[in-house]
Amino acid sequence: MARKKKRLGEILIEWGVVTSAGVDEALEHALHERLRIGEAMVSLGLADEEDVTKALATQFDMEYVDLERQKIVPNLLEAIPPDIIRRHLVLPIKREGSRLKVIITDPLDLETLDMLRFRMNAEIDCALASRTRLRDFIERFVGSDVSIDETLHQLEDNTASNVESGDDMDAESAPVIRLVTMLVTEAVNLRASDIHIEPMSNRIRVRYRIDGVCRERDNIPKRMQGPVINRLKIMSGVDLTEKRLPTDGRITMIIGGSDIDFRVSFIPGYHGESCVLRILRPESARMGIEALGFEEDDAARFQRIIKRPNGIFLVTGPTGSGKTTTLYAALNELNRPDRKIITAEDPIEYNFTGINQCQVNETTGLTFSKILRAMLRQAPNIILVGEIRDLEVAEVAIQAALTGHLVFSTLHTNDAPSALTRLIDIGVKPFLAASSIQAVMAQRLVRVICEECREIDPSPDMKLLRVLGFSDEELHNATVYRGAGCAACGGDGYRGRLAIFELMEMNNTLADMAIRRAPLSEMRREARASGMRSLLEDGRRKISRGITTPEELVRITQVSELVMD
DSSP: OOOOOOOHHHHHHHTTSSOHHHHHHHHHHHHHHTOOHHHHHHHHTSSOHHHHHHHHHHHTTOEEOOTTTOOOOGGGGGGSOHHHHHHHTOEEEEEETTEEEEEESOTTOHHHHHHHHHHHTSEEEEEEOOHHHHHHHHIIIIIHHHHHHHHHHHHHHHHHHHHHHTOOOOTTSHHHHHHHHHHHHHHHHTTEEEEEEEEOSSEEEEEEEETTEEEEOOOEEGGGHHHHHHHHHHHHTOOTTOOSSOEEEEEEEEETTEEEEEEEEEEOOTTSOEEEEEEEOHHHHTOOGGGTTOOHHHHHHHHHHHTSSSEEEEEEOSTTSSHHHHHHHHHHHHOOTTOOEEEEESSOOSOOTTOEEEEOBGGGTBOHHHHHHHHHTTOOSEEEESOOOSHHHHHHHHHHHHTTOEEEEEEOOSSSTHHHHHHHHTTOOHHHHHHHEEEEEEEEEEEEEOTTTEEEOSSOOHHHHHHTTOOHHHHHHOOOEEEOOOGGGTTSSEEEEEEEEEEEEOOHHHHHHHHTTOOHHHHHHHHHHTTOOOHHHHHHHHHHTTSSOHHHHHHHSOHHHHHHO
């Protein structure tokens, strides 16, 4: 005798998700609104969609799939045409011979299953996921690509017909507006930090920078160059008629329920104006110190240093190494009602409640040095200077540090000890640099192995590991990881980035060496002897812990740093 299938409400009552009274209420609501009981429970707030989906999977003896954690092989998305995936909300996840396993949202949708068997010429096995998560997944990995492609085709057709009729498509045309909005939204959803729109001789190249690496998107037809660039200028408040000089603007859009800011830059080029949108996410400004990537001992030292009452704390590294994010994390930690914090930035990337932020404007004469001098009359406890660019700014920062202020700033040097020689090179007196600087921290950003597809590397490059400084004993005991590539990371094997650091605290010996202008190699040896862990050492730790890969550490570490270590 067949086992009687439990009802959905009975399962959820057993799990303690709803009460009997709640099920009765949902049944009445479902009858009145012509809903299924699960939909009624979600609508009334009696159960969330994931609980209902899990109960349905139990009821129909199906596998439940959590799409926030499920590993999905990207090329399997090609097993079913994109239009079917989007229209019927089905997702292929596994193929074995003539059997195809798909995720669906409705176990009773037999019509769709029959259609798939016929179209795919395969036996269909099913798993169940919630409608919202499956739709979001498809929109992210399937739907957005198709939608943009369709819009591009529409634009090509429209522009071709407009050319024939003598009409021009402009920045206010619906397809142009839709295309630009889709590109921006897709970039945000893919975790990009920048969008690059670059006119070439016969096309417009679109690239997204994701985890520090540029990925090329579909090209835009060359004849759409004017409307697309003008649309971005309109959105960012930039003068449409200015095409000979670099211009900057800002865009704010609501994407996925969050306010996202974009810093927009236009620059003239040989084939026309190129545009870069820097995506400024609110969560980046609120990142806690613990999320930066510090090892435990460096985190404790960093916390101790930033809470000193005076002195200069410098963060160094090339453009895009996360210096601003680190300084914002420090300010966020120190931002309390009993402290006055003033910043001079160019530009202001994120707004902080409780912090006085000043925007540098060179065209009106509002320079870093002028803002700094005015700051000192405002009696601040903490000052942030976006960058020490010249002697004038350096001298005012040092004056502030020596008169009882804590000063944060950045400098472009390859490592921490180089910051001292850099300041002396631009004209700062050695004894002033030595007496005012409390600590210097150099950093780089490394891509993190995707947690969804992380696996042990069966054959790591031993030569590469030796170049990175691993000892024979470490090589013998080391377990190296890699990312196999999955849908969550777009097939790259990496998802997200963390910083590697070298944190140099000043001491009497280093101060004396700076005053007598000792060679950089000597200062570096002393810093290492005093407890500074080099960038490579920090990177090796992160390789040993399975956070990143040897190839990634080599990619972001300069040859000069390899030689020094």
